[in-house]
Amino acid sequence: MRSYEPDETDWAILRELQADARLSYNEIGRRIPLSAPSVAERVRRLEAHGIITGYSADVDPARVGQEVTAYIHLRCDSGRCLLKTADPDEYPEIVEIHKLAGRHCTLLRVRVASMAHFEGLSERIGTHGPIETTMVMSTPFARGEVRPTPPPRPVTTGDRWWNAGEASEQG
């Protein structure tokens, strides 16, 4: 059970603030519409519940010389786990680390200035274990915005094995 469920008004505020975090409560209220004190109260509530975690300026990495983005799947050798043996400052090129289920232990998102730079980076990361590189050429679509959770569509099964036995998988 979730601690707080945003209602439609909250989502309207979240939409505005995700589109432009510098809007005043007044201006947000004007657009909803809602009075400024109410906007302020709701925003504080959303912050207090950890739904809004912060406000940030969006900087285009390509415009500051970081043109190459890649993902690196990493299967750490035992005792050489990147998370346990490396410091974030050693790898400023790493912008995200995900822990994975499955064959690989870690997925890294990295950003570098050039292929030459990437070559050096992948060599350094490779000291932790075997890697698999996914090179991004372009990112035609990225929604920064979090929207209301869409209703899950049912599995379109046709699966002949579905429920043929006793068990069914429902959490």
Next chain:
Amino acid sequence: MRSYEPDETDWAILRELQADARLSYNEIGRRIPLSAPSVAERVRRLEAHGIITGYSADVDPARVGQEVTAYIHLRCDSGRCLLKTADPDEYPEIVEIHKLAGRHCTLLRVRVASMAHFEGLSERIGTHGPIETTMVMSTPFARGEVRPTPPPRPVTTGDRWWNAGEASEQG
């Protein structure tokens, strides 16, 4: 050649605005330190050069019921390319699309409420071509922040084949 190269003062401003996009020019100037009009002028310049692309509130997807994140590598069948045959509104769960070099054509980042929901989604996406799923368990590290480009470290070669022939690879 880049159109505009942020100097140290610009980077200080970028740091502050990435950490809190709602700071006033006054407050930023107080921290740098720099006068408010100068801050305002630099911010406008950074916006005009496309270095600052916007300001957004950060919303925690997990707190609004979107707890599952995954990456899906997709190799589109010809004529069924996701980018060309699907609409963003059909797939609200897709939050990023990357075009790739290599074996797969596309990398999708998706966010859903549950495994059951993910099951249905991957089935729908699978209609476009073969997929490979990377399931994220947790994300222990993510720097939203863009920092000054670190100097590339030279490849630490030991490679016995390096420059053994005539050509060298430099762009």
Next chain:
DNA sequence: AATGAAAGGTCGGCAAC
């Protein structure tokens, strides 16, 4: 390019309904 001062506008918080 940065500073400082001045002016006008706007904002955010509080209290009352």
Next chain:
DNA sequence: GTTGCCGACCTTTCATT
């Protein structure tokens, strides 16, 4: 949740260095 008010702060302009 709304309205109204007040003090404070902010942004902008301009002259100066």
